Amino acid sequence: MFALEVRDHIMIGHSLPAEIFGPAQGMHGATFTVDATLFTQAIDHHGLMVDIGLATAALSAVLDPLRYQNLDEEPEFAGKFTTTEFLCRHIFEQIAARVRAGELSDENRVERLRITLHESHLAKAWCEDDI
Amino acid sequence: MFALEVRDHIMIGHSLPAEIFGPAQGMHGATFTVDATLFTQAIDHHGLMVDIGLATAALSAVLDPLRYQNLDEEPEFAGKFTTTEFLCRHIFEQIAARVRAGELSDENRVERLRITLHESHLAKAWCEDDI
Amino acid sequence: MFALEVRDHIMIGHSLPAEIFGPAQGMHGATFTVDATLFTQAIDHHGLMVDIGLATAALSAVLDPLRYQNLDEEPEFAGKFTTTEFLCRHIFEQIAARVRAGELSDENRVERLRITLHESHLAKAWCEDDI
Amino acid sequence: MFALEVRDHIMIGHSLPAEIFGPAQGMHGATFTVDATLFTQAIDHHGLMVDIGLATAALSAVLDPLRYQNLDEEPEFAGKFTTTEFLCRHIFEQIAARVRAGELSDENRVERLRITLHESHLAKAWCEDDI
Amino acid sequence: MFALEVRDHIMIGHSLPAEIFGPAQGMHGATFTVDATLFTQAIDHHGLMVDIGLATAALSAVLDPLRYQNLDEEPEFAGKFTTTEFLCRHIFEQIAARVRAGELSDENRVERLRITLHESHLAKAWCEDDI
Amino acid sequence: MFALEVRDHIMIGHSLPAEIFGPAQGMHGATFTVDATLFTQAIDHHGLMVDIGLATAALSAVLDPLRYQNLDEEPEFAGKFTTTEFLCRHIFEQIAARVRAGELSDENRVERLRITLHESHLAKAWCEDDI
Numbered sequence: 001m002f003a004l005e006v007r008d009h010i011m012i013g014h015s016l017p018a019e020i021f022g023p024a025q026g027m028h029g030a031t032f033t034v035d036a037t038l039f040t041q042a043i044d045h046h047g048l049m050v051d052i053g054l055a056t057a058a059l060s061a062v063l064d065p066l067r068y069q070n071l072d073e074e075p076e077f078a079g080k081f082t083t084t085e086f087l088c089r090h091i092f093e094q095i096a097a098r099v100r101a102g103e104l105s106d107e108n109r110v111e112r113l114r115i116t117l118h119e120s121h122l123a124k125a126w127c128e129d130d131i
Numbered sequence: 132m133f134a135l136e137v138r139d140h141i142m143i144g145h146s147l148p149a150e151i152f153g154p155a156q157g158m159h160g161a162t163f164t165v166d167a168t169l170f171t172q173a174i175d176h177h178g179l180m181v182d183i184g185l186a187t188a189a190l191s192a193v194l195d196p197l198r199y200q201n202l203d204e205e206p207e208f209a210g211k212f213t214t215t216e217f218l219c220r221h222i223f224e225q226i227a228a229r230v231r232a233g234e235l236s237d238e239n240r241v242e243r244l245r246i247t248l249h250e251s252h253l254a255k256a257w258c259e260d261d262i
Numbered sequence: 263m264f265a266l267e268v269r270d271h272i273m274i275g276h277s278l279p280a281e282i283f284g285p286a287q288g289m290h291g292a293t294f295t296v297d298a299t300l301f302t303q304a305i306d307h308h309g310l311m312v313d314i315g316l317a318t319a320a321l322s323a324v325l326d327p328l329r330y331q332n333l334d335e336e337p338e339f340a341g342k343f344t345t346t347e348f349l350c351r352h353i354f355e356q357i358a359a360r361v362r363a364g365e366l367s368d369e370n371r372v373e374r375l376r377i378t379l380h381e382s383h384l385a386k387a388w389c390e391d392d393i
Numbered sequence: 394m395f396a397l398e399v400r401d402h403i404m405i406g407h408s409l410p411a412e413i414f415g416p417a418q419g420m421h422g423a424t425f426t427v428d429a430t431l432f433t434q435a436i437d438h439h440g441l442m443v444d445i446g447l448a449t450a451a452l453s454a455v456l457d458p459l460r461y462q463n464l465d466e467e468p469e470f471a472g473k474f475t476t477t478e479f480l481c482r483h484i485f486e487q488i489a490a491r492v493r494a495g496e497l498s499d500e501n502r503v504e505r506l507r508i509t510l511h512e513s514h515l516a517k518a519w520c521e522d523d524i
Numbered sequence: 525m526f527a528l529e530v531r532d533h534i535m536i537g538h539s540l541p542a543e544i545f546g547p548a549q550g551m552h553g554a555t556f557t558v559d560a561t562l563f564t565q566a567i568d569h570h571g572l573m574v575d576i577g578l579a580t581a582a583l584s585a586v587l588d589p590l591r592y593q594n595l596d597e598e599p600e601f602a603g604k605f606t607t608t609e610f611l612c613r614h615i616f617e618q619i620a621a622r623v624r625a626g627e628l629s630d631e632n633r634v635e636r637l638r639i640t641l642h643e644s645h646l647a648k649a650w651c652e653d654d655i
Numbered sequence: 656m657f658a659l660e661v662r663d664h665i666m667i668g669h670s671l672p673a674e675i676f677g678p679a680q681g682m683h684g685a686t687f688t689v690d691a692t693l694f695t696q697a698i699d700h701h702g703l704m705v706d707i708g709l710a711t712a713a714l715s716a717v718l719d720p721l722r723y724q725n726l727d728e729e730p731e732f733a734g735k736f737t738t739t740e741f742l743c744r745h746i747f748e749q750i751a752a753r754v755r756a757g758e759l760s761d762e763n764r765v766e767r768l769r770i771t772l773h774e775s776h777l778a779k780a781w782c783e784d785d786i
Contacts, residue, residue, distance in 0.1 A: 001520070001521050001522060002478055002481070002482075002518065002519070002520050002521075003518060003519045003520075003521070004477075004478065004516075004517075004518045005516065005517050005518070006515060006516050007383070007514070007515045007516070008515075009382045009383060009384070011286075011290050011291060011292050011381070011382070012290055012291055013275040013276075013289045013290040013291035013332075014275075014291070018177055020177055020179070020182060021177075022184065023329060023330040024273075024330050026330065026331070026332060027275045027289065027332040027335075028273050028274055028275040028291055028330040028331060028332060029273060029274055029275040029276070029290055029291005029292055029293075030273050030291055030292065030293045031291075031292045031293040031294075031381060031382050032293075033382065033383050043476075043478045043479070043482075046411055046413055046414075046474050046476070047473065047474040047475070047476035047478055047479035048413070048474075048476055048478060049478055049518070051413060052516055053415065056515075056516075067285060068285045068286050068288065068290040069288070069290060070275075070288060070289040070290060073289075080178065081177050081178040081179075082178070083174075083177070083178035083179055084135075085133050085135065085174045085178055085179060085180055086174070086178035088133070089133075089174075119273070119293060120271045120273070120293050120295065121138070121269070121271060121295050121776065122137060122138045122139075122187075122271070123135075123136065123137050123138070123183055123187075124135075124136050125133065125134060125135045125136070125180070126133070126134045127132070127133050127134075128132050128133075128134070129132060138776070140775045140776060140777070142679075142683050142684060142685050142774070142775070143683055143684055144668040144669075144682045144683040144684040144725075145668075145684070149439055151439055151441070151444060152439075153446065154722060154723045155666075155723050157723065157724070157725060158668045158682065158725040158728075159666050159667055159668040159684055159723040159724060159725060160666060160667055160668040160669070160683055160684005160685055160686075161666050161684055161685065161686045162684075162685045162686040162687075162774060162775050163686075164775070164776050198678060199678040199679050199681065199683040200681070200683060201668075201681060201682040201683060204682075211440065212439050212440040212441075213440070214436075214439070214440035214441055215397075216395050216397065216436045216440055216441060216442055217436070217440035219395070220395075220436075250666070250686060251664045251666070251686050251688070252400070252645065252662070252664060252688050253399060253400045253401075253449075253664070254397075254398065254399050254400070254445055254449075255397075255398050256395065256396060256397045256398070256442070257395070257396045258394070258395050258396075259394045259395075259396070260394060263782070263783050263784060264740050264743070264744075264780065264781070264782050264783075265780060265781045265782075265783070266739075266740065266778075266779075266780045267778065267779050267780070268777060268778050269776070269777045269778070270777075280570055282570055282572070282575060283570075284577065305738075305740045305741070305744075308673055308675055308676075308736050308738070309735065309736040309737070309738035309740055309741035310675070310736075310738055310740060311740055311780070313675060314778055315677065318777075318778075342571065343570050343571040343572075344571070345567075345570070345571035345572055346528075347526050347528065347567045347571055347572060347573055348567070348571035350526070351526075351567075383514065383531070384530060384531045384532075384580075385528075385529065385530050385531070385576055385580075386528075386529050387526065387527060387528045387529070387573070388526070388527045389525070389526050389527075390525050390526075390527070391525060400645070402644045402645060402646070404548075404552050404553060404554050404643070404644070405552055405553055406537040406538075406551045406552040406553035406594075407537075407553070416591060416592040417535075417592050419592065419593070419594060420537045420551065420594040420597075421535050421536055421537045421553055421592040421593060421594060422535060422536055422537040422538070422552055422553005422554055422555075423535050423553055423554065423555045424553075424554045424555040424556075424643060424644050425555075426644070426645050460547060461547045461548050461550065461552040462550070462552060463537075463550060463551040463552060466551075512535070512555060513533045513535070513555050513557070514531070514533060514557050515533070542701055544701055544703070544706060545701075546708065604702065605701050605702040605703075606702070607698075607701070607702035607703055608659075609657050609659065609698045609702055609703060609704055610698070610702035612657070613657075613698075645662070646661060646662045646663075646711075647659075647660065647661050647662070647707055647711075648659075648660050649657065649658060649659045649660070649704070650657070650658045651656070651657050651658075652656050652657075652658070653656060
């Protein structure tokens, strides 16, 4: 099995308005370092899983609508708690759609995907699944 | 699959009195950066696997009896070699017991656990298993 | 010259409402990893600059009012742009006041202070000056 | 399941002479931080998976022929694109052979292996498989 | 005193053809993580030293001619040993020229500059001077 | 001004038997990641401050007597508190002696030295001075 991982980051604001979130209920924010990890069984005759430039561009394109945004005002997140875990899955689904659409390679070689969000030097979360 | 990982650290002394340990046979010590990684299939309606504060508190509570200790003098480790791998499993069992006792979430959502100990910038070990 | 550095972090929300801030003008946020570095010419007979526990506690106490806050709503920041540089200086002044008040050591051994804020894996800023 | 990971690095030159590699077609180079991760189901009565000194020595020995080399001139890579993924597999096979030869432990306890190459602070790849 | 630091990286090939360089005499290469640190005495009424976007763009522009290059074939480096220290100074001079030309701020607020090149997880070098 | 920094590490045991050390009074230990930073005004015609291999070897040689040791039993530390700051100065003096003896370069080009000990992911200390 092969894996390829590329990194980008976003800085966002949001609130988590439920009692369980304690001090994080009000408007605050985070820098999320975001890693996208692609998994495959085989590499091609160029020795590649996918073109790393395309992988980096796909991650950047998926993060663009989130950069410097107040997630509380994003219609697609209405009624949702934009936790680190939730955002992992959201970004997972966006990248997975691009993989399935053939944006990263003609042969849809990527079989599995992991999206990791580091919320601080002490905590991170990830979402991983087959595509 | 979702994962959530939190970090803490301990500074301990110990010896590894068997020939195979070479220069580490005598009393020495280590700073172990400790990561606890919790795995689950699903997050709840708050977008959470478990409360990150509870996860951090559980890791801290498990590490408290080890902080600044000479592991050679801990009765529970008598006759054991407190290697990095051994300590991974010891901490794994302590955290797993707290998960099973429902300390991290009412629904015992955590299905799998990984405990990683970084012993230096060049070496680390982990223990991972279902709970 | 000796230096001692301790680390903590905050997650905050804010806006930077001036044209020069481009995409960061609206409400967004950041995780700031915060390092406090204390400088002195001499260590004491215990081999210490200051007690590391006291240094860590002072940094934590200074960061407490900022944790999970929307800085736009903090009266002390009214009319200010809470940039990374500005926050470095703000935290610098808070820690410096505690040093001068003798909170970290009886002898006011700390002569110089640096406060570093990492805003992402690609950018950081610091403020450094004599106390 | 237990894992043990050790780190080393190499600095190499190479070219990637195919159109898909874009700006990386000509002679350039990389520092690869290399992590070798060994997996096993059980540790022995010393609390060890394998001796960490032997694991470190095996990784170093496998990397020695690559250190400071122009990979374009290595006969064993003739006609190959020495991508990060390709080098992960190459190093994987070299370490796996040493494991199977009993170099790391008498009992061939290592069941699975992962080789990770970090090519920059933004990208890494790995190859993982049973031995 | 304030400092602002931004990060980028390059992957290059080169040789160091003198006996003192031992195993690094032949064609090989490196990934250099490059940090540009700008120093000033005062920040402006926006709370800024310089616009971080302009600092990042200046660093990127200076690194562009080096990305994926064989430094042995760069006319400007003819007869030079392109060591880590040498490249620190080369990049220093390029960024300093842009600062002096007013590219980063109208008021030429930057008074001092440091360029750091990390050549591996074990070694780095930097060049620092007034502008 | 130029700087060159190399990294190594040690794992040691010690006690800090004075009330001020609180929980660290008994036998415990630490992994210290150790950085040696050499400073000079000028590099030579090879583009070097000092040979990086010699710098790495000097650091390793100075650390060798400390590796896996119980510092409480080292005669040279009798009656001393082997704090992080103290060990920074001890290693500083050992490296400085080697620099002055011409071990790193014939011309004694190194003018200043910094020794940094990272005791955890949250704390470090350094000692810096002219040679």
